[in-house]
Amino acid sequence: MADRLRDATSPYLLQHADNPVDWWPWSDEAFEQARRRDVPVLLSVGYSACHWCHVMAHESFEDDATAALVNEHLVPIKVDREERPDVDAVYMAATQALTGSGGWPMTVFLTPDKEPFYCGTYFPRDQFKRLVLAVAKAWRENRAAVGAQAGEIAQALAEGAAAASGERGPVTAELSAAAVAALARRYDSRFGGFGGAPKFPPSSVLEFLLRQAERTGEAQPLAMAAGTLESMARGGIYDQLGGGFARYSTDARWVVPHFEKMLYDNAQLARVYAHWWRRSDAGLARRVAERTCDFMLAELRTPQGGFAAALDADSGGVEGEFYVWTPDEIADVLPPGDAEYALTLFALTTAGTFEHGRSVLQLPADPADEARFERVRSALLAARSRRLRPGRDDKVVAAWNGLAIAALAEAGLLFSRPEYIEAAAGAADLVASVHLSNRRLARTSLAGVAGTSAGVLEDYACVAAGYLALAGVTGEGRWVRLAGELLDVAIERFSGTDGFYDTADDAEALIYRPAEAADGPTPSGTFALAGALLSYAALTGSARYRDAASAALAPLRQVADRYPQAAGWGLAVAEAFLAGPAEIAVVGPPEDEHTAALHRAALLASPPGAVLALGPGNGAADGIPLLEGRTLVNGRPAAYVCRDFACQMPVTTPDELLASLRPVQRLSCRHRLETCP
Numbered sequence: 001m002a003d004r005l006r007d008a009t010s011p012y013l014l015q016h017a018d019n020p021v022d023w024w025p026w027s028d029e030a031f032e033q034a035r036r037r038d039v040p041v042l043l044s045v046g047y048s049a050c051h052w053c054h055v056m057a058h059e060s061f062e063d064d065a066t067a068a069l070v071n072e073h074l075v076p077i078k079v080d081r082e083e084r085p086d087v088d089a090v091y092m093a094a095t096q097a098l099t100g101s102g103g104w105p106m107t108v109f110l111t112p113d114k115e116p117f118y119c120g121t122y123f124p125r126d127q128f129k130r131l132v133l134a135v136a137k138a139w140r141e142n143r144a145a146v147g148a149q150a151g152e153i154a155q156a157l158a159e160g161a162a163a164a165s166g167e168r169g170p171v172t173a174e175l176s177a178a179a180v181a182a183l184a185r186r187y188d189s190r191f192g193g194f195g196g197a198p199k200f201p202p203s204s205v206l207e208f209l210l211r212q213a214e215r216t217g218e219a220q221p222l223a224m225a226a227g228t229l230e231s232m233a234r235g236g237i238y239d240q241l242g243g244g245f246a247r248y249s250t251d252a253r254w255v256v257p258h259f260e261k262m263l264y265d266n267a268q269l270a271r272v273y274a275h276w277w278r279r280s281d282a283g284l285a286r287r288v289a290e291r292t293c294d295f296m297l298a299e300l301r302t303p304q305g306g307f308a309a310a311l312d313a314d315s316g317g318v319e320g321e322f323y324v325w326t327p328d329e330i331a332d333v334l335p336p337g338d339a340e341y342a343l344t345l346f347a348l349t350t351a352g353t354f355e356h357g358r359s360v361l362q363l364p365a366d367p368a369d370e371a372r373f374e375r376v377r378s379a380l381l382a383a384r385s386r387r388l389r390p391g392r393d394d395k396v397v398a399a400w401n402g403l404a405i406a407a408l409a410e411a412g413l414l415f416s417r418p419e420y421i422e423a424a425a426g427a428a429d430l431v432a433s434v435h436l437s438n439r440r441l442a443r444t445s446l447a448g449v450a451g452t453s454a455g456v457l458e459d460y461a462c463v464a465a466g467y468l469a470l471a472g473v474t475g476e477g478r479w480v481r482l483a484g485e486l487l488d489v490a491i492e493r494f495s496g497t498d499g500f501y502d503t504a505d506d507a508e509a510l511i512y513r514p515a516e517a518a519d520g521p522t523p524s525g526t527f528a529l530a531g532a533l534l535s536y537a538a539l540t541g542s543a544r545y546r547d548a549a550s551a552a553l554a555p556l557r558q559v560a561d562r563y564p565q566a567a568g569w570g571l572a573v574a575e576a577f578l579a580g581p582a583e584i585a586v587v588g589p590p591e592d593e594h595t596a597a598l599h600r601a602a603l604l605a606s607p608p609g610a611v612l613a614l615g616p617g618n619g620a621a622d623g624i625p626l627l628e629g630r631t632l633v634n635g636r637p638a639a640y641v642c643r644d645f646a647c648q649m650p651v652t653t654p655d656e657l658l659a660s661l662r663p664v665q666r667l668s669c670r671h672r673l674e675t676c677p
Helices: 011-015 028-037 051-061 064-073 085-099 125-141 143-164 173-186 203-216 219-234 263-280 283-300 327-333 336-345 370-384 398-414 418-435 457-474 477-494 525-540 543-552 556-562 568-579 593-605 654-660
Strands: 041-046 075-080 106-110 116-120 308-311 392-397 444-446 582-587 611-615 638-643
Touching (some): 011 075, 028 041, 028 075, 041 051, 041 085, 051 064, 051 125, 064 125, 085 106, 085 116, 116 125, 116 143, 125 143, 173 203, 173 219, 173 568, 203 263, 203 568, 219 263, 219 283, 263 283, 263 398, 263 593, 283 308, 283 398, 327 370, 336 370, 392 398, 392 418, 398 418, 398 457, 398 593, 418 444, 457 477, 477 525, 525 543, 525 611, 543 568, 556 568, 582 593, 593 611, 638 654
Parallel strands (some): 041 075, 582 611
Antiparallel strands (some): 041 106, 106 116, 308 392
16 A cells, blocks of 8 residues: 655644555545546545544544445545645535534545535544445446536535625724624623633634724723633633643633644734733733743744644543543642642532543632742642643644744733744744745745645735734844735735635635635634735835735625624724724834833834834834834934824833823824834
């Protein structure tokens, strides 16, 4: 049997390389093989940290008898959804349309022309074997009907995608207000979040609510954001010992998570908690933000300087084994007094909140004795470190590293943690040196080797946004230049008559070209691009990029009206659009304490979506037009604040800067960036 997955840059595919199933990677050769053999294709899509993907692999794909049926009747193709989000999006749309739901593992039967005719998710082994035989029989005996159904499904999916891309509308304050009202109707006032179980961290929605509260001064959006952030931070979805968040909660109270930890969740949540802290000064917010950043550095950073995609939910094939505790296990680690303290502090009971009397640690209230809390936490963390650790997907995903770069850069400046900024710069260097070639991004890399999958829109958008955030913190203009190159490619290669596609115009043709504006667990490519374009326009003074940002926001009304929880990042960008956004240039000698104080104050008090530039104060732009002509004031470090190319007089103290950033402050002049004082 050919070992076609042995050279994959996806750990998920490598996990299946030794299966008795004769897997193919997604390739033209696989579909040509199906034509030559005159058999259907089995498309199996999953990812490394997916619990039920592992279950189906152990039950079916590692079973010789099941594998023999698959190999006899089908051409099996294995796809990592994180490596090929375009393939995943197309066939997930088919799965949801045909079954009413979706998830992973995703199991789809295709014609050799890539058209789906039967879809599902996880199948137990006996059911899966019967399904394989039924599909094979239908293919032999009812080929015309199967082909006709597949063609109709493919046509309907393409037509549905085209129809969805055509609805557009302007960004207005009324749109944001309507979204807040819609979210309020779904808000869980008791436990936070929106709707019932399962609950996923609504990262983009929380960022929108924080920005909207700041722009308008309204209490309701801030209350929903703070209520959700506190509930998550106190629940089991947050790792109370090691920091970082699991992918989602299986219950409405955020108590029992699905234990896999994804880079994209933790990058977004670290940033949101940091933003909550800078507005509230809540100790909980800062602790969670910093420990989530610490988790990323300790658990996800790769030897090459990037950040790995995920940690598995399982340890030794048992979900959650690494994270849960019984009272007896606590007593084995801690002396009696501390053990009793820990049981109360972390809400452990003999009945347990998880399986077999074990509990996921929670933190219902902040500890009164911080020193004792840290002593107990450290002891339990050390004991846990001796357990069998979850597996790690070492694949570096460009878009998710862009999210991490932005979060770590900002947190490093806000919390005076230079190691975060250093880590952000390391990830930025890796993406630039390994993923970027001839202005085009590779979606993934593994061990410093770029994968073969082309970057999609979210890769260009999120990496560009990360580079812009890093430039604002470090003052290095090269990140702005690289961001501009990526955004130019996005405009040139991903735009269409009705907005932006998720794949480039020269990417592999699927049964239709995906263009999904709605957010998933990460910002959609379209809305992420809108944010990056708006920031770049503010830094450069370019109307072209601001117009492109407006075009990328055009689908927002349609998404927000239908499902505001899937419009969070678009709404957050719209808040920045409505707020200007503010353009803040801080100039002064790099090592000067007054420069540093102004710089931190700028980020601490920046209004929604503000952009930040840092320069030496000699008037040179260094690739950042916002710095052009910005000099010291009477020999002192200074900050310049502008909105829509209208600027205030420069200030030289943090207090003056904070005052100038208040929404009620009137602008003192209206000039282009090149001539504004």
